[in-house]
Amino acid sequence: MPLYEFECEKCGHQFEELASLNSDATPTCPECGGQSHKLMSTGALHIEAASPLDRKPDAKFHDNMNKAMKRRAVAAAACPGKKNGSCSGCTNC
Numbered sequence: 001m002p003l004y005e006f007e008c009e010k011c012g013h014q015f016e017e018l019a020s021l022n023s024d025a026t027p028t029c030p031e032c033g034g035q036s037h038k039l040m041s042t043g044a045l046h047i048e049a050a051s052p053l054d055r056k057p058d059a060k061f062h063d064n065m066n067k068a069m070k071r072r073a074v075a076a077a078a079c080p081g082k083k084n085g086s087c088s089g090c091t092n093c
């Protein structure tokens with residue numbers, strides 16, 4: 001049975017409860033005993049919460065890689081000895 005998130009209509013308390021997909025029955029609030037309504041499944045919530053965090057470092061990493069490679073390409077192209085092989089040990093080529 002999947003975990004669902006419920007919100008109390010009386011006090012707004014949110015809690016997780018195992019519930020049947022086919023059942024419309026909602027559990028009562030563990031805080032005040034009031035009627036609750038179903039929010040989205042916690043599975044969907046976790047995916048939503050995790051994806052921006054997963055993407056950020058990745059995008060930043062690729063961004064830094066691109067910047068570093070561009071800098072290196074520009075520096076190598078600027079080396080006067082690169083074309084005729086007379087470079088005497090610059091750090092760029």
Ligand SMILES: [Zn+2]
Binds near residue numbers: 030
């Ligand atoms: Zn409540």
